[in-house]
Amino acid sequence: MPSLDSLNCRRELKIGDATYHYFSLPEAAQRLGNIDRLPKSLKVLLENLLRNEDGQTVQPQDLQAMVDWLDRRASDREIQYRPARVLMQDFTGVPAVVDLAAMRDAMAKAGGDPQRINPLSPVDLVIDHSVMVDRYASSSAFHDNVELEMQRNGERYAFLRWGQHAFDNFSVVPPGTGICHQVNLEYLARTVWTKEEDGITLAFPDTLVGTDSHTTMINGLGVLGWGVGGIEAEAAMLGQPVSMLIPEVIGFKLSGKLKEGITATDLVLTVTQMLRKKGVVGKFVEFYGDGLADLPLADRATIANMAPEYGATCGFFPVDDITLGYLRLSGRPDATVQLVEAYSKAQGLWREPGAEPVFTDSLSLDMGSVEASLAGPKRPQDRVSLGQVNQAFDDFVGLQLKPAAKEEGRLLSEGGGGTAVGGSKQSGEVDYEDEGHTHRLKDGAVVIAAITSCTNTSNPSVMMAAGLLAKKAVEKGLQRQPWVKSSLAPGSKVVTEYFNAAGLTPYLEKLGFDLVGYGCTTCIGNSGPLREPIEKAITQADLTVASVLSGNRNFEGRVHPLVKTNWLASPPLVVAYALAGSVRIDLIRDALGTGKDGQPVYLRDIWPTQNEIAQAIAQVDTAMFRKEYAEVFAGDEKWQAIAVPKADTYAWQGDSTYIQHPPFFEDIAGDPPRITDIRQARILALLGDSVTTDHISPAGNIKADSPAGRYLSEHGVDKADFNSYGSRRGNHEVMMRGTFANIRIRNEMLGGEEGGNTLHVPSGEKLAIYDAAMRYQAEGTPLVIIAGKEYGTGSSRDWAAKGTNLLGVKAVIAESFERIHRSNLVGMGVLPLQFKPGTDRTSLKLTGKEVLAIEGLEGVELRPQMPLTLIITREDGQHEEVEVLCRIDTLNEVEYFKAGGILHYVLRQMIAN
Template identity: 50%
Template structure:
């Protein structure tokens, strides 16, 4: 079947796979398909996935069936998740060589870009030297990791590294890396096809704002895509979000993102595609679209897709893309029916309507991004959270806690409950959006003019998402007032939002430790899970950048900023309305100070522009020279016993419960990214290797070293194991000795005695970041199965890809209703030939056996293969060896 057509752009002829021809062949009408489904149809047809194409052609929006093999056009990595992925590729090369193959069998088959953006930490803040100091510390701490990445740059084809000090991965992707429509030479023809991608960061979905279909996956799944394997996922429901009206002058894109996060979480869009449309959609700037697409992981969707339209072309023009590329995008998108003009509404599973005029100023917290609080209710909500039961929206404290205070050594003023300890403009969600960044700058300027200052006990920081932010803030003289309030630039990367907030002042930290005071952080990020932002700050609120500054000036979350003065100056009280810039002021500033040439300058020679990076020396060759002394990079044990032929999967009998958790256990709980505690198993390991505490760095930076990461698994200071209800953190009670010990020590004891383990947990297990170490660490601890009430999409997939069996309680059943307390011994009757979503029998032995059925969450035939091979990477190695030998 010939479904190809040709189009001419600037005298060049291009070939493309014509969607109208495809659907017409099957007697279907193209306009019924959502735009995101059209992109998947094009990919399946172009890759000749005939069976999957025929299933998707029959797409029933109300009841989608089938499984889609997705082959992204490219993969994007950030360094926290990318380094372990590249470590695995290097280890796979060693494994292939050990089996008699060539190292080059393992090589990227599609373009891969790694952006180094997660390693900068805010050690220094509030001074003009902050950027230089933090950058020097970053290179000093991470030299081993950077040497490894420099090796990978020369060892692998199709592999580029964007060096540090460039920007956050998603902003770089949005502003520079994506061409929206890609071009490839094939059989002497120039082919056009949509850009699509997978990324090892949950917020890869930000690229959806540009009309590019992509989402976050675990590093394991990304590695498979890099090596030519398809990602399999059930055909999704597509939830249409019809936007009407327009944002009010006081509402920001962040307010819209927080509103949608709450709304869509309540609408239960987990694992579904969200697609935006409607007259309100067409009024949103592309930066606003990127802001709401970025938050898709927070509302639980696989993606938040924004179809290509005129605003997409406008953004490409503003960000300095070439006229030829813009014309090519427009010609292809219109010719292949991927251009949205509002004239047709596809068939969605259901449609959720939202009037943009309803959006009000708000924040989210104190522990989850979906817990939105209108600005006028924040102080009241915080007070209530103190006495609410301990959980996502409460701290379980007494009513006297609100009046608690503590003196600070060498300071005149005390700290009180609800005082701010940290205020950070950070994260891809907002720093990509000029409207909120300019608003923050203008608010800072007005505050400085009124003589206001931020209390010295608050750590303040500004981490722009790319150098373009610095450019336009500097051109209009807004960097200085920001710095005058302590918001000096601390680095270009993901800082506070990932937990790289660095230390508070020593006096403040000692006060918080000694008095266990509930203080707050306000940040412009997308994540505020327990223990993530800073281990000593319990209440964390997400807010638009201008509100971050407003709260910093107020110094507390116990004030109602809509009614009470933020501060006082010589002329009397100053209110938020006195500082808040008008929409006209913001728009005028952007029009005057944002130029395409600035974007072109910011990204000129981006791969070679960092001299410090260029000077790093490294080894060369096809395989990596592992350094046994390194505490950052190590050869993982995943392939130590690998054979070319399949082994029998392990028996799932006699399993003890390693831990029993409640609802909403995040990947941050399972595998922390931030601080490594001094007396934790990981801290003890580093001490034994001769490191002092100041050199521990973070878990995120050490993801290339399995010994550190497995010791950190289930090690978050806020995780609550129900087997040890009297202590929080990574502890459990051993079924072998009855002793309370760290989860890591218990796991090693179980393995030494040949005992497999199981995890029992509640709803939304694995929500949050697409963190492959949450599955890798679980595997290395000897966990054979997880039994949960429900899973977040990426983590379920990662568990299967590490050979762990994910089981789901049947509807209406939980550990509690079945009478399971975690002291039982479990046996899982795993079939020899598992089927998708089949029911399996589980027996829990204690005083009397408890037998129940659970759903086997193998969601595709590929999942069965991963289980049989005890992991996707083992499967890939066997396939590569088989291909080359035949």
């Protein structure tokens, strides 16, 4: 729909022979008020509103509210934001396409045209989450892992190939190409987007939402984008705006330069710790200051990537000469680079030296103060100085646990993300036999060392540092320890190109860092099995071992079920820990090993200098990018050989264990469900703080004795072919059985024991959460989840909300919610409720055996953040009433909830029209 342009601010921009039309922010400011010092991220939002002003979803008052933000440095105004495009990865993308296919079926069943279900905005889906590290430390590892990936995921890939042909505006980047965020950074993003409209070319900021939390990485390129749930992304691509409050913006001023030997990873872990401490959940962070003049684009992208870890909606970097340089290096056309510069300067989006925008609040960092760091053992914001890692590990296993910590009871109270090991755990070790050799495995052993994840593999400086460190280590005669599973999984093929050009590949391979695939691998739990003797040793001796990875997530149970401590580190430190083989040494003071000359070798002996890294980076050139992205959507012969049925609707296979028709839209042609109070509800799980979406809907291994494992076995799937939960997100039968099935989740109804079990209160039986939920459903009993702070942190997993819905959970009551998961719950018709300050499961002395009622929904006009009443009936029959806050936050969300969910709302609208 064309903009009303009530401010008459549409203008032309001529660049050479090209003419672009755009909505001028300076012209709008003539009528709205001065916006010179408005944060640049908010200027992007203001342009979005100007361009989409329609008198209904965007009104003049919305435009004025953006400018009035400067007076209060905050706003309670709800706006409707329309991103230019949508980015998906296959774990979250497959269920999105499944939903679209099911919506087409529902539309046809209702007598409508299924072709109306079609993305209205460009959608790119990058297959990057499916490759697993089955083979490693071998020249054939990449080939073998790709073969296994294609075998395991043939059904999913055939389905995506169908979607690519069936839907307009939908492109698929085949497996073996790269990680979606790195492909986005290196190829897909433009910084300034263009669209042909009524015979003219419209120019506007490149913006997007993505079905992965780390979509934020693209903010390093001056592109405003963040992660949303797959549910919300589907609605966005079907033409629904993203409803949001005008955010607070925290300014982060950078000055100085990193010291010799300090990496971008060290910087981002420091920034993450600072911003977590500051408290930026639900806010934009915008980086500014003259330190940006010397901060490479790849470093900016590394910082922007980890916005979910510091809790912000995004971490935005404005456009400047560094941005243009990267666009040129990565092979963007000259016309694109010229447009980005001219448009950014015309709109006041260009970073000027000394600029001091107005922010809600701010903090600063002299980059010269950053020191070598890791984060761990279980949260990305828990930065630990390199020299303190061994102490942090010992503290974790309880060797020096403070008595006060025990008294606080936090070991069991942190239900999802809490400490996994109690204070009684003692240091252990055990001998094991492997290929005719005896080795001793100890607590603190590094069993996984993985150069993985878009966070760091997109950054040539830290990747070249890893290669150079490997070269020096090999020249000194060092080797990785035999119990270390080492892997190299870059985010794009460009990395392989520049490693080869710099001559570093052979040295990485000699240390076992052979290419295993182009994908997320270890960072999302696709680390694959450890060698059988090592797994047996860990289990038999109950060892607390470690992984070191260059990723962004290190939550419990995520990397590998047997690895309780996980440490985020720069790629060169990943290599160093593979050599050391343990996190219980001090890499600053202790030797990594003994060189071929019999002398001890220290980290400082093989750490590359900044000059050496710079010389290696000089090997990176534009030709590498153009070569690898020339046919990015084509795929190899295996991808092209996949048979694709060409039809508007999908031919569902009843015996498929990967793709099944979901039940969400069965009765969509009827009236929406009536909203009623919740009565006689039981508590399905009583959880603590920091329950992540990994705990709610795991992506990793499927245990044979779990409900999902039993389902697959009953359907003829061998355990070796179970694959992962993430790969089976197109099958609701697997995913609902996997909901709350993480082996590290703790249900306080069972005294805090680990595992996805609960108490079926009427019978007193301990059951898997899925089995208990199904029994409650058969009994007609609604269910409620009770949780602590930060419920739903982590990856933007729509199945964490979908599975909750299918288990019969009507409400989740927590002390606080992560932004995306709260939105996803609403989008699936599950009511998010928040305890008032001073009230929680502990103060209410909840045991999980109570009967609950939620009143205040029935017979009233539902409104955002309205108070509701929670009525608790205890085992002895006594009642207690407390007020809770309804976390349906916007008017749009009210409409979605009333319709039964956001996709239900969209589909009902389409059927009606």
